[in-house]
């Protein structure tokens with residue numbers, strides 16, 4: 355229901371509604387009884403502007419996006435940290451190799467090279483520990499990458515939600531100011 359401002363002789367304005375039309379209203383300031391205009395003349399009075407300061411605090415899809423996004427980002431970020439690979443201790447000791455080389459005769463070394471080493475790729479064969487490390491690291495790297503992407507996507511979701519909430523607040527602020 356609309357509220358109109360009925361001026362009193364004392365300078366105050368009394369709030370009247372169409373329900374008061376044709377009747378009387380008493381001024382809280384001076385106590386005077388002021389006649390309220392009939393309904394058809396009520397519209398000539400100044401309309402009271404409802405003061406709407408309360409902003410919508412309703413939970414929106416944007417809020418859900420922020421919450422879900424942040425939770426997923428935190429979870430994914432933590433999970434991406436879980437997939438680390440324990441580095442195996444170094445298997446080749448340089449001094450050990452030197453000692454073995456010095457203890458080996460040239461003929462022996464040549465024989466080893468000619469029969470074994472030259473048929474293999476340059477890199478020495480992997481030890482079981484190194485092989486296990488490589489396999490584990492390949493798997494872990496895949497999961498780290500997946501969870502990192504998931505965390506990034508979740509953060510993007512949270513930011514989208516934040517943007518939606520901020521834009522809504524701004525729109526409400528403008529609407530409130532226009533009223």
Ligand SMILES: [Zn+2]
Nearest residue numbers: 362364381384
């Ligand atoms: Zn008055």
